[in-house]
Amino acid sequence: MTDETIDEIMGATYRALCKHGYASLRMQDIADESTKSKATLHYYYDSKHDLLCAFLEYLYDSFAERIAEPTGEDPVEELTALLDCLLTPRDENTHQQFQTAILEIKAQGPYDETFREKLTRFDRLMHDRIEGVLREGVESGHFAADVDPDGTAEFLVTILNGARSRYVAVEYPLDGTRTMLRRYVESSLLADGSGREVVAE
Structure with missing residues (x-):
């Protein structure tokens, strides 16, 4: 083909x-x-x-390219850009309908091993991308030394997945989650004396 x-x-x-x-x-x-x-x-x-x-494999390749793109002058900017990317619809006209369909596929995960394995790859990709930025930020002193890159990445992936599911199920706006994640980065992840402020858009 x-x-x-x-x-x-x-x-x-x-x-x-x-x-x-x-x-x-x-x-x-x-x-x-x-x-x-x-x-x-x-x-x-x-x-x-x-x-x-x-189709899920095809989406995975596209998703991998998409989340590799966000960058910044330092890990703080890169993490913020990455979180914004993950909460920004690629197509406003069809985003909700498509995410609804994907949520239906996710609901098959407990019963369909193949779907579950492919969906797990998306979670792992998000986790690893976020963890890499967090780890770099801890090593460079931008993020606090006691930040656990693995655990924090797991937490953020859970928040992102929940926000997107809530957006589909009850039309909760993604902007609210975006703002709270920026505040979380500023209040819980930045190293003391970094002088950084993550401005909510």
């Missing part, structure tokens, strides 16, 4: 998920969003489950 075909099928899967959600999604719905027939999709993927597993 060519990269062009993969991109087309994955784009169609994204659009179909936004329109129909996970539970109601059919292979025909995905075919309707692309130039490929349902038979062609089945040629490449045996079932909706197989296609969605491939």
